[in-house]
Amino acid sequence: MPISIKDRVWLKLLLSALIPLMIGIFTVVTTIHQQKMSSLQREQEKQDAHLLRRQSDNQTAHRHKETIYATYLDDVTKLLLSNNETKRLVYIRAKTLVTLQQLDSERRKDVLLFLYESELIYHNPLKTTTTLLKVNNADFNGISFQRTEKVECTFKFLYLHHVYLSNASFIDCYIDYSNFSHSLMYNTVFFKALLFRTSFKFALLDRANFNQAKFYQTDFSGASLAGCNFRDAHWIHQGLTFTSANLTGAILSNQQLERSILTNALLPNGTWGPIRTTSLVVNGDAEQDCSLQGSTNFTGWQISVPGVISLLAYNNGNLTDQYGKCYFRVTPSYTLKQSISASQDISFDEFTLLISAGIAHYKASVDFRCSGNQYGYMELTFVDLYGLRYFPVNNQTKTGVAMELLTISNSTHFEVRSVQLKIAFIRNTTYTSINGSAEENYCIADNIEFFILKRE
């Protein structure tokens, strides 16, 4: 059917109206699209800028660390060249500790290598430790060394006493004559390392990895080795020393355990190794340096007034009985005007684990024989891990009593780490029946003993 003129007019009108509408719609759509695009672009730009800034921040941080490290090298090198001897090590220590805190593990490793190369932490056995940098508390956490075909990893005489060295690794490294005593080394990896003549005394090595390591004359006394892995590790020639070490949950084969020194140690299965039951006093029976002539110079004891205590031989030469040949007394020619004492500092290093576990008690004893106006006493002053001295405990003989065994015993406080044992000779100034010469007024002491025992 043909379209009427009227309709044609309408259609024309409609079409002419549609065109601008279409244009309008197109414009709107385009604008929306453009807006969307540009906002996306802006977002992208923002992200790019952010990334760029982060990278530049990262670079800045990196450069900052470089600067810190370079400044450190400069300063320490200058200090090393200066002849300001006395303060040199103190300044280097301060600089090192502060610098290490600001660096990442990669740079900390460089600091360690620098200190080692400049012999500040190289313990040349001909030098005393006073020429070394005191590295106590230095932060070397997370540093990692590994021998590769290109890079060697050898440390001899490395001195890292009391440092932070957790999460570090020394993979395939050769470490000889080195000292890691008292260091904090949790999780540290010594995979395939050779560890010769090295001290890990009192190091905290929980969960450390010694898988396939080789040991020779290495000392783990007092170390905490809970959960350590010694799988396929070898001890060459001698037994490995684990005296007073905590081996709870450590991976050690029966064969490895059999070839180890486990005195006072806590074994992987939670039982204790053999407990030392001998006296800790050096020359407590007065038998070292014993001679008929007597001696005022003998091993093991500090004398309050040097030369005034003698080590003398029993005149009947009682060789077989419990007293042996010699005893201690005040020098015969000395007229006692004050208390005279012999003392000895006894370290509990071999017993720290037993003591900190709270299952140790101590027993001290001495045989006294006194005559005339004299009496004797024994005094124990304990010192704890912070160096604090406890109030002394003591016991004394009666005046002039021939033969008296004095004892002191109690539980050992879990924080004590040593004791000063003192044996003293003294005159009772209020004693009435005074009898003549010094020869009739004296005490003798013998068999001075001190034990730490495990409470059952």
Ligand SMILES: *[C@@H]1O[C@H](CO)[C@@H](O)[C@H](O)[C@H]1NC(C)=O
């Ligand atoms: C920062 O830089 C280090 C190396 O210089 C790189 O390993 C790290 O991935 C970078 N981090 C960022 C967020 O770019």
Ligand SMILES: *[C@@H]1O[C@H](CO)[C@@H](O)[C@H](O)[C@H]1NC(C)=O
């Ligand atoms: C040692 O060096 C420090 C730092 O460089 C300086 O402050 C100090 O005065 C010097 N001491 C002597 C005695 O030269």
Ligand SMILES: *[C@@H]1O[C@H](CO)[C@@H](O)[C@H](O)[C@H]1NC(C)=O
């Ligand atoms: C050692 O690594 C563990 C696990 O990655 C982490 O939890 C711990 O904080 C790290 N310790 C130190 C001292 O860096």
Ligand SMILES: *[C@@H]1O[C@H](CO)[C@@H](O)[C@H](O)[C@H]1NC(C)=O
């Ligand atoms: C390790 O260093 C400490 C602290 O200087 C020292 O007391 C100890 O004797 C050293 N150990 C060895 C085996 O050299």
Ligand SMILES: *[C@@H]1O[C@H](CO)[C@@H](O)[C@H](O)[C@H]1NC(C)=O
């Ligand atoms: C624990 O281990 C030690 C050493 O291997 C062994 O002598 C002892 O018999 C074990 N004790 C128990 C209860 O398994």
Ligand SMILES: *[C@@H]1O[C@H](CO)[C@@H](O)[C@H](O)[C@H]1NC(C)=O
């Ligand atoms: C005491 O003995 C030591 C070692 O036995 C010796 O070095 C020292 O010279 C002696 N002192 C005296 C005063 O005899």
Ligand SMILES: *[C@@H]1O[C@H](CO)[C@@H](O)[C@H](O)[C@H]1NC(C)=O
């Ligand atoms: C010698 O030994 C006997 C028997 O043990 C003992 O009674 C006596 O006191 C000892 N003499 C001396 C001077 O120690």
Ligand SMILES: *[C@@H]1O[C@H](CO)[C@@H](O)[C@H](O)[C@H]1NC(C)=O
């Ligand atoms: C030994 O180590 C384990 C695991 O770290 C710990 O729970 C235990 O208290 C330690 N024992 C002693 C006596 O320190």
Ligand SMILES: *[C@@H]1O[C@H](CO)[C@@H](O)[C@H](O)[C@H]1NC(C)=O
């Ligand atoms: C005094 O010494 C004499 C001779 O050595 C002795 O017989 C006497 O018992 C002593 N008196 C006292 C109170 O010790």
Ligand SMILES: *[C@@H]1O[C@H](CO)[C@@H](O)[C@H](O)[C@H]1NC(C)=O
């Ligand atoms: C002193 O020693 C005696 C004899 O061994 C003992 O009976 C007494 O309990 C001790 N006194 C103290 C305070 O330890």
Ligand SMILES: *[C@@H]1O[C@H](CO)[C@@H](O)[C@H](O)[C@H]1NC(C)=O
């Ligand atoms: C034993 O030790 C405890 C705690 O350390 C203390 O309170 C007590 O007085 C001591 N006993 C003796 C007899 O010294």
Ligand SMILES: *[C@@H]1O[C@H](CO)[C@@H](O)[C@H](O)[C@H]1NC(C)=O
């Ligand atoms: C000292 O002598 C007096 C008087 O003889 C006596 O009462 C006192 O117990 C004596 N002191 C000692 C520590 O033996």
